[in-house]
Amino acid sequence: MNNFTVAIALLVLAALAYQMGLVRGRGVASLAGPRATHSRPGYHGALAILRAALPAFAIYVLWVIFGNQIVHTLVLGTIPIEFLPQDAMQQKVLLQRLANIATGFGVLGEAQPYEMAAADAMRHYQGLGQVLVAALMATVAALGLFWSWRTTTAETRARNKVERAINIALIFCSAVAILTTVGIVMSMLGESLRFFQMISPSDFFFGTVWNPRFATTGAEGQSGFGMLPLMGGTLLISFIAMLVAIPVGLMTAIYMAEYASNRVRSLVKPVVEVLAGIPTIVYGFFALVTVGPLLSALGAGIGLDIRATSALTAGVVMGIMIIPFISSLSDDIITQVPKTMRDGSLALGGTKSETIVKVVLPAALPGIVGAILLALSRAIGETMIVVLAAGNSPVLTANPFEAVSTVTVSIVNQLTGDQDFASAQSLVAFALGLTLFVMTLILNVIALVIVRKYREQYE
Amino acid sequence: MNKPNNQGYAAIEAKVKASLQRRQRQETRFRLVGVGAVLIALALVASLFGTILSKGLPSFWQATFEIDVHFDPEIVQIGPKPVQASGESPAQFKERDMAWQMDLGFVDFSQLLVNAIAKHIPAAADSPRDAIALITSGEAFALRDRIVADPSIVGKTVKLKLLADANVDVWLKGNIDRSLPDDRQQLSAQTREWADKLYADGVIKNSFSTAIFLNTDSRSSLAAAGLAGAFMGSLMMMIIVILLAVPIGVASAIYLEEFAPKNRITDLIEVNINNLAAVPSIVFGLLGAAVFILWFKLPMSAPVVGGLVLTLMTLPTVIIATRSTLKAIPPSIREAALGIGASKVQATMHHVLPLALPGILTATILGVAQALGETAPLLLIGMSAFVSAVPATPFDQSTALPVQIFLWQGNELRNFFEGRTSAAIIVLLALMLSLNSMAIWLRKRYETRW
Incomplete structure (x- = not known):
């Protein structure tokens, strides 16, 4: 399950959802007559995408961000305590080694039994995680499709809902500029405060000697x-x-x-x-x-x-x-x-x-x-x-x-x-x-x- | 009433004439000052480009050997290249392959080069140290890479183009004072004499070198240092900027211009964006160092961080330019759409946005060109590290074109790198100017006057 296949699957899902919404929209429109329908079929399609593909996509993004960490924690949990390295750097090296065993690339030298076991666990958890995530995505998508299909009527205000979503997305984009300013101020203030705990502000603002390289103590x-x-x-x-x-x-x-x-x-x-x-x-x-x-x-x-x-x-x-x-x-x-x-x-x-x-x-x-x-x-x-x-x-x-x-x-x-x-x-x-x-x-x-x-x- | 007599009129006339003359002289002077200012500005542009071109263009041509190299099996004693056996794990094969390449590393490739030179200057065989100084050190490794690529080359004689050492290039181009005493020259007297002789014999030619385009930066083999890694880094960052800054910037401009209610919050956002556009670029570098590297733990020196920082920097430019494009589209278009029953989103997406597209495109290109030349913020996120590989992913270490210029101008071998830096600047300016002229062309081609 790599990013590429997921992207294809999501695109297919989106196309399917759109098509379904479109068909359904046309169906209710032909029953009720064009004057009595609120939204054009395309908007029903877009709404179906929002309900089916968007949550599935969100789940995948969460998996990409947190999945590895979860698997690594679980794998490290299976390693007997006496073999578990204490500092984070060595743990990272060990995990890399386990990943090499798990993928069949192999490692130099004989793999320890506990390493083999841990690599098995890693393969197991990774497989399990992928299956779970895929199942979850499929369920959510199916529920979304079902929900769309069931609730679509001639009076459904699909256009307003889609436009609301667009509006929210636009507002999020405008917020980036504000967040940038907030980021600048927060990061500068935060780090500056740490600096002013070491050096007093009056020495900084009114000092006449600039020689930080050698004043390390x-x-x-x-x-x-x-x-x-x-x-x-x-x-x-x-x-x-x-x-x-x-x-x-x-x-x-x-x-x-x-x-x-x-x-x-x-x-x-x-x-x-x-x-x-x-x-x-x-x-x-x-x-x-x-x-x-x-x-x-x-x-x-x-x-x-x-x-x-x-x-x-x-x-x-x-x-x-x-x-x-x-x-x-x-x-x-x-x-x-x-x-x-x-x-x-x-x-x-x-x-x-x-x-x-x-x-x-x-x-x-x-x-x-x-x-x-x-x-x-x-x-x-x-x-x-x-x-x-x-x-x-x-x-x-x-x-x-x-x-x-x-x-x-x-x-x-x-x-x-x-x-x-x-x-x-x-x-x-x-x-x-x-x-x-x-x-x-x-x-x-x-x-x-x-x-x-x-x-x-x-x- | 006090009527002036004839004499009085004449006096006044003389006075007026004098003052008119004075005023007209003033006028001419003022005008000349204006012309002078324009001429100064033009002269500055000319001298800037003159300096860069005169220093940079010659260094696209480098002193290059065209010489027969015999891959002598006596010198290159090496087993057959390993092939992955069935049942062998990739890790084991990798180890065997590394061992083979290690063996190859013990081969004295310099000897091959000395032998090649000795065919033209027999005395070279006796003082190989002076001879090998003629050729830039990276070429010995290039010979090794040739064998790795094609082991059957051993035993054959191949005519190769090899870059001369940076100091030889400097010497032959006259970029160093030839009358300096021996102890202040970079090359030994012997090497200099041979360089002149080989140049006269046509073995060394001043020929166009692709090294600056195809190679990465190098510390040991200065004559072969190139921009490939920096170019790739810049390209990755520009792609990130386009992928992020354009959608976000355009969306936020659309919201602010078309949808946002006029209240204090949108006022604040507007002031804030105008301010961000004028914040010094180095502040964005500090933001990147603190947020992306310290808090999010993204890798240092990586194009992905550089791309994010440049995105934040370009965003206000894109927003402001897109807004002014949207502003220029007459309200009648929106009103017409709304009048026949379109919703506000439909009016904007179906009618306003397509009309604004050329303007948005122009703004984007200009923003990207500006981001391409930015140096200071990249220094703060560690992109000034020496990197000798082309980055494969945006998470690898990399430099960028302007940062490479910064690194090269500081190189100790000033005589060589002044030209090399200028050449890199020419490449950067050529990229930027072509982006800019593309923007101008788009504007001319699709400009609509309402």
């Missing part, structure tokens, strides 16, 4: 978990990124929305939007092999000491990444400003640029601020560029030419490599993640509210 190592250097690095890089992205992105948006001919627009817009689709790991590589050395050489030319991997490199490349984000959002917002406002300004004799600067931009400002906030939240949460290009040195500095580290880089560092999930070194990643989540959440909510207000204003 619990209470004495508290000084190593201060996140201020990381936050400083994050904000510094985001600030540089905004300095690059806002002027270029905004001016591009203004030019595309107000000046560019349709031809230029249709050519340039997709090209700029290509930037938005490029994976961030590619930007990181670009920063590492091109922008970093370039900035370093430029710095050497004017007598500045710029490291190839620095806050500046990461910030500039992150700015490049954000340009299309700002430009396309602002473009939309600028185009939404009503034409009458422009016409008013032009009629009073304002030049185009005066119209843009004094009329269009002030009107679009809330929307643009919203776009910038969204871009900022993206910059703060960006990971791969900073992992590759920021230099990974967690020091509290305002000098953009030095290497820094960020919140996201530290999350990656703490959770990759062979670390134990129960140690403060790993758990700190969740505390950092929670901080990051809350920060971006606040930015997003403000931005979304602003953008929404703005949309309503002109719609």
Whole structure:
């Protein structure tokens, strides 16, 4: 009884149920006449599927999830206590060995008598379980079919019932998004609380030393978990990124929305939007092999000491990444400003640029601020560029030419490599993640509210 | 009233003219700044692609030996390949087969390669260490695999294409400074001289290599490292994303747009989805690490976990895009269906949804393309582990294309892997761009303006 045969059997069952419902539906319809029947025959068929195939399917899913565990527990119960290994790992090995004997694949060396007995028991229980499950599925399906057949009348509100089922399925799907958020918050909060039992929150939020790798001895190592250097690095890089992205992105948006001919627009817009689709790991590589050395050489030319991997490199490349984000959002917002406002300004004799600067931009400002906030939240949460290009040195500095580290880089560092999930070194990643989540959440909510207000204003 | 005289008019006119000139100059300046911004953006796209292409394209061609290899029975001393006897359990056969392969492992395959090289450079036989450095180490194992596949090859001479060592590739392409002193070169002076000679003789050619597409990642044989494992991992994850994110996302968009009552709960769901779309991807990685790996005990580094994490990440994108597609369908369609007696479900499923299908498809492809390039969350669920096999099931260890790029860019042999990484990026970008252009084509082909 493998998954494939069960799938075929269930499909056959569904087809059978549908056909039966269909036939029955037609039967009652022809007796009562089309005007007196509530639902079309197809809905009777669908209802029969829901009543027969769905419960059978549910039973099989439960068997797949729990069946092996039940069999394993029963098999381990048959093994004499003196041969039963204590720890879970060895039990797993033994069960694998028994399964090899039971399927006839064989094992190396002589199988012990108790192993043979246990393998027999395993075969027995597996067979029994499969027969039981198959019988149960068949019974449930037959009952469902019977129930459908018996209760179908011309007045049966089959359509409403099927639509109700569809509705419930749709609601379940919508709940996934909520569950995701709940999952994020619960997992982060749970693990963060475990972290804060080891390290006090004030040391974490206000500490100025980030050195978790070497502070492994619990209470004495508290000084190593201060996140201020990381936050400083994050904000510094985001600030540089905004300095690059806002002027270029905004001016591009203004030019595309107000000046560019349709031809230029249709050519340039997709090209700029290509930037938005490029994976961030590619930007990181670009920063590492091109922008970093370039900035370093430029710095050497004017007598500045710029490291190839620095806050500046990461910030500039992150700015490049954000340009299309700002430009396309602002473009939309600028185009939404009503034409009458422009016409008013032009009629009073304002030049185009005066119209843009004094009329269009002030009107679009809330929307643009919203776009910038969204871009900022993206910059703060960006990971791969900073992992590759920021230099990974967690020091509290305002000098953009030095290497820094960020919140996201530290999350990656703490959770990759062979670390134990129960140690403060790993758990700190969740505390950092929670901080990051809350920060971006606040930015997003403000931005979304602003953008929404703005949309309503002109719609 | 104070009427200005002629002189006054002239003064005002001069003033206005001056200010007009100033304003028009301002206008031109503003416009130029706009053009400048657009040009900067275009230049950035150009330099990004220029860098990647110029570094990546040449490394699809690799230094390759085309050389006769004699499978000398003197060197390959090995019994016949075992066959499963009747009455033998699979476990026993497996043991015998392993023993045979173990014997094969003791064969000095490098000697076969040294002999092959010695036919062109007789001196190579005397310093095999310098000679074997020419060929990437994985090729010796490739010879073994050939014998496993076909034991009758022993005793024959076969013309083979063998990849040169990564350092030889770097040397011949000039990616390392040739004037560096011996102690800073990766290869011995002898090996370098032979490499140049073989290249001049045409034994080593710079030919198109399929290794990057067909092989898996390798630590010992860098020249043969490829993307096959990562590609398979990415493919599995994308299938999981499509199978889960599309039905769930579309269903939830339909519910929110067509059925949900307008109340505070649906408002909350809407705000929540908009927020999820803007949550940093690394947070989804943390979610995956905590929920799927810590709580559900799913295996680390497995495509199934990666697929689930990327599904959760893609879901908001699919929902938002599907909703906007549904919004764009005029209410008259629904009203017409409802007017002739269809139920709400019928109106939606029979009329609205088919019209929205192209938009949904486009949104799906864009969402999948975005998920394909995502790296950070995968690092947190352990997909950055070194894996040298193509995953057979979604529960096996695996990497993904962007993660492979991340791993390769960090390799110590920078001269070789800068090109290799760029080549991998070209493969990834090509996949993404073809997905994107497919989406654009679909949108153009089926777009309806109401």
